[in-house]
Amino acid sequence: MKKYFLIPALAVTIILICLQFIRPKVDNPPVTGDLQAPEQVKAILVRACYDCHSNQTNLRWYDKIQPVYWQVANHVREGRKGLNFSNWDKLAPADRKGKLWEAINQLEEGAMPIKSYTFVHSNAKVSKQDLAVLKNYLAGMVHDMPNDTSKIHALDKQLQAKAAQERQKLPESPNGITYLPDYKSWQVISTSDRFDNETMRVIYGNEIAVKAVKEHHINPWPNGTILAKSAWDKIEDTNGNVTTGAFKQVEFMIKDNEKYKSTKGWGFARFKTPKLTPYGKDAMFTTECINCHKPMHENDFVFTFPIKN
């Protein structure tokens, strides 16, 4: 009886030993410009994020055991691609801010750090107090700017250009999604006041989406659902009245389980400025979309908290 177990166990052990010699490469490229933040904030980010989101990866001996090492190497590679605090200088100031808000939201939703990582590296866990420190830091970056002349100017420019606009062909996103002009007459399912990036948004749903909200069938949303989200600058007067400024973009999420299988059943597209310039260099831009939506995996990857009307 013992023999039956001995042979497979021996085989597995040999395979595991052999695997140790096949090693992925995890190097630390130079730090071109590290994130600058108050000491307390930085310490939390370094502890919780830097192993995968910087060029200062600090692997422990147990990270380097195969087959775990493959996964670790993959996490570092993918992590750096999505967010790298060591190349902070390569990002425009607005993008740095955007990345930080996104990162803190990922932490708050518990999507980051990855559970399997904190299971082994328990010191990387982000406590409620840590999160409060990070949120305070970000909240401190929000400043009111009444009568912002640059924003007013941007709106005026768009208003003047409006009459001259004539569109022959509908723009197409790199993943093949064509701009859907009809969303403007769809019903609204929510609106959002984004103080993190000084925009305000209206979220529209097509008929299938609105019906799904009415019937509470939104987890998952039915195939054929389309959500559209348009965003504008916020223009604030001295009395705290905020109105829509220049048009920033419109984003679509189209539900089709088969067609968009690789991005969790959702087709993503974004068209920027009144010119409706498609976002993304190539079809791979959707990785960025789904990564940001990942914390919402329990809500079918949708952030919007819809209103019935």
Added chain:
Amino acid sequence: MKRISTFIISAFAIFISCKQASNPDQLINQKASLPDHFKLSELHQKVITSFISKKDSTMSILYGNHEAYNALDSNVPSSLSGVSATLVTWRQQDDPHWFGARIPGDLLAVETIKAAGTGKNTVLNYQRYTGKQLVKLADTTGRAGRIKFIMSQQASILP
């Protein structure tokens, strides 16, 4: 070593299996939703603009028919005949899904404007409904001011 990796893999599997999809009923923003009797979606009005009052912590969406849209779109000469508009106002709440955003919370009021008559004889009728159940308000104080406020909004740029 094998035990460590088996342990890690099984622990990871447990973490994944613990995740459950949220209840769809909890995913609807109930307190911001309109009561069933107020059939806003059946009016088929489109969004003209949206605005926020930081002082009152409220956010609003102004809907309207084609005539209302034209009247509030700066590039089109305005006429009031046929105008029908609906302004919905909510108290703001923090977005439970995104730190950095505020979304509609309690439904506060719906105000409607409807034109009666044609040409120079056009008058705008105003009605206000308040509270979660949108109770029709008989009080007409301040209506001229509200009509003026609503009709002074500028349509958002939507290419």
